[in-house]
Amino acid sequence: MVEAGGEVQAPTFEEFVAARGPALVRLARGLLRDPDTAEDVVQDVLAKALLHWKRVQAADDPVAYVNRMVVNASTSFWRRAARRERPVAAEDLPDAGRADGTGQVADRDELLTALRTLPTKQRTVLVLRHFEDMPDEQIADLLDVTTGTVRSNAHRGLAALRTALSR
Structure with a gap:
């Protein structure tokens, strides 16, 4: 928003949520296994x-x-969930229907399932890079690591995804 004096006014909380809310949910969904949990994490972060x-x-x-905040909350959730989560065999999971008939839903689900098996840093880097279209430098700043660490995590994560998806 621009005021009469030409100054740029920072957005209100409501404007921020309206503009960035869907992107925050997408980010959390990429980082967490359950879409409902992702929405809960985003709601907690926004609160x-x-x-x-x-x-x-006031932040830059x-x-x-x-x-x-979403990345940190997702990581904290993973740490808590690792203590209470029980693995389920694939054959015990309900069969997901193919809603669009083209296999895109199944492909996306397969990709997200494989993505969720990656270590936290690799998964976070890939979600920020490919879902949020962030450059490596911005990811490095966000995660407080070097760009080399971002690139190596991306390389390892992509290699693991290729292996998992080629089976």
Whole structure:
């Protein structure tokens, strides 16, 4: 928004959520196994962001700040979930229908399933790079690692996905 004096006014919390909410949910869905859990994580993050909205607005890049909050919350969820999660054999899972008839839904589900088997850093890098279209430098800043670490995690993650999807 631009005020009469020509100054750019920071978006309100409501404007931020309207503009970035769907992208935050996509990010969380890429990082977590369950879409409902992803939405819960984003809701929790947005609740925290609302409580500290002045601090979020004051950040150099509020979008990156909230993205980082989602990544951290997803990582925290994984740590908690690892203690309570019980693996289920593939044959015990319900058969998902092919909604579009072209196999795209099945391909996407297969990709997301394979993506969710990756270690957290590899999965996070691939989601940020390919789902959020972030450059390696921005991912490195967001995760507080070097660009070389981002690239090596991306390389290893992609190799693992290729192996998993070629079976």
